[in-house]
Amino acid sequence: SIDxxxxxxxxxVIIDFSSGEGIYTYGEAAAKNNIKIISAISHYKDKELQFLKKLGQKTTVFWSPNITLGVNYLLFAAKFL
Incomplete structure (x- = not known):
């Protein structure tokens, strides 16, 4: 199991470039363990966006619907890490 x-x-941190449904696989476990989530999924439905907001109440969630923007953010953040 993911736990x-x-x-x-x-x-x-979990960095997700998978699919819109992927967040359901690890989201609750990540939030419970205070693992930050970075998602570059372009096609979330409203249901998944609401789930991300719920997870954001427990842990840090960064979502970029534009994969190029997400990759550039990771490159920028990596310089400081």
Whole structure:
């Protein structure tokens, strides 16, 4: 399960370039463990956007609907990390 995976291999951030439904696989576990979420999914439906907002109440969520913008943000952030 994702909970077991995150327990065995803890991370600070999950970077998601998968699909709109991917957030349901790891979202709750990430929020519960205060793992930050960076998402570059272009085609979220309203339901997924609401879920991201809910997760954002528990952990940091950064969403960019433009993958180029998301990649540029990661490159910018990497310079400071």
């Amino acid at each position: 077991e995976l995150l327990e065995k291999h803890p991370v600070d």
